Amino acid sequence: MSGNSELGFRELLQKSIVDGIRIENPVILKGQYRRAYDLLKDSIDANVTPCLVGPPGVGKSLLARKVAEDTGRGFYEVFFDENMTPSRLIGAFDPALVVRRGRTVESFEPGPLMRSMVEGGLFVAHELNRATEFCQNSLIAPLEERHYHLYPFGMIKAHDNFAFVSTQNPIETSGTYRLSRVLVDRIGCWIRLGYPDKETEKEILRVNAPAYNLAEDILNKIYEIVNETRQHPDLEIPASPRAGIFLTRLVDRYLDRFDDGGEAIRFFAPSVLTKEMRVRTPGKTVETVIEEILQKHLG
Ligand SMILES: Nc1ncnc2c1ncn2[C@@H]1O[C@H](COP(=O)(O)OP(=O)(O)OP(=O)(O)O)[C@@H](O)[C@H]1O
Ligand SMILES: [Mg+2]
Structure with missing residues (x-):
């Protein structure tokens, strides 16, 4: 590859950086979507953790994104599976920076959960029921206490606007894992979406x-x-x-x-x-x- 095309790529990459993804098409808030949107917003405002339950492709992600946009929150999402780890979720210290500066705020690379906690964003845990036990455990404190213990800093308190939303496919769908008891107990509002009229x-x-x-x-x-x-x-x-x-x-x-x-x-x-x-x-x-x-x- 020539040096020129390499430079071209870097310029294009720089130009391609955007603040976040915006919803491009209108969101239809009728029928089940009106109700689900209101429930989602109400439970977030009341500090009751919601879970959007519905089959693939019915609009769960879109609704969560819409609430984030309408309430001026940053949008962060994670798709859980067996490869997701607590340190990818929370963040980790950059070893190269730790050598120079130690374990300081500057050498910490935040993951999406920590970022949304600190900035007051909306964090969406997709397919939370597929999260490993390790990941599920690291979600309990942010969910229940709105805090996270981060060594060596101590307790990190979530911004008032921090909101946690989970999504999952209906349990009736074969291949759907069951959510652990501890997490089920901490999710307070189950919002079901089916196929629209x-x-x-x-x-x-x-x-x-x-x-x-x-x-x-x-x-x-x-x-x-x-x-x-x-x-x-x-x-x-x-x-x-x-x-x-x-x-x-x-x-x-x-x-x-x-x-x-x-x-x-x-x-x-x-x-x-x-x-x-x-x-x-x-x-x-x-x-x-x-x-x-x-x-x-x-x-
Ligand atoms: N109420 C709606 N108004 C406008 N578009 C919608 C609406 N509901 C769903 N869509 C569109 O349908 C498609 C699927 O929606 P979305 O990706 O939110 O589904 P999902 O439930 O999150 O699916 P998955 O379970 O596969 O993640 C998207 O293109 C979305 O824009
Ligand atoms: Mg989705």
């Missing part, structure tokens, strides 16, 4: 595609097909609003290539919708189930 979901599709110009009957077809996967007895994990958005984007953008909307849906739907679906009936595949559904709605 028809009008709300169509609006979500419209604002995210963006498909403001997509004919109503095409949008209806997309909704009906996506919704059918949720009623279908063979499907354990159906298509999410996120999958519906992807399908709407493709259909909207490439509609000209097809004779009609139905043909466009038929072309894209199998590749978009089968991705996150799971079949529970032996002998059936996601492909055959999708084909049945498309046949029913598109003929």
Whole structure:
């Protein structure tokens, strides 16, 4: 690689630095979302830790981000799995700086939890139920006492605005771990999100595609097909609003290539919708189930 392109990359990198991610499309606060948004905000204000529970792609992250934006809080998030450690969560001393300065405030590299505690941000623990016991233990004091004991400084007190939100998939979904008793006891408000009603979901599709110009009957077809996967007895994990958005984007953008909307849906739907679906009936595949559904709605 030439020196020039290396310089080019660094300039571009510098220009690409932004303060944070902002929500780009409108957030639809109707139906279940209005209630969930209000509950989320109310519990944060009352210092009751909330957990957003819902299947993949229904808007849990978006709601948390929206509350952070509306209340002027920085947004920090962590996706828990077995590789997440307390020191990645809390932070750690930079060994090179410790050699020069010792264990001082300057040589401490904060993790997202410590940062949000100190700055008064909103911290989202995604899939908290997948956190290791070590991580779960290091969350108890910040949750309950709004403090963290950080050696060698002593107690770190959280900023008044610090808010902790967790998210998880419903426990009924196979493969979902159970949250430890100690953490369950400290989460006070369980906010359930399911699949939105028809009008709300169509609006979500419209604002995210963006498909403001997509004919109503095409949008209806997309909704009906996506919704059918949720009623279908063979499907354990159906298509999410996120999958519906992807399908709407493709259909909207490439509609000209097809004779009609139905043909466009038929072309894209199998590749978009089968991705996150799971079949529970032996002998059936996601492909055959999708084909049945498309046949029913598109003929
Ligand atoms: N009420 C809403 N208004 C506008 N867009 C929405 C709404 N709810 C969901 N969406 C859109 O649906 C998509 C999925 O939402 P999001 O990523 O928040 O889901 P999630 O529940 O966090 O999913 P996962 O469990 O996979 O993390 C996003 O593109 C989001 O913008
Ligand atoms: Mg999410």
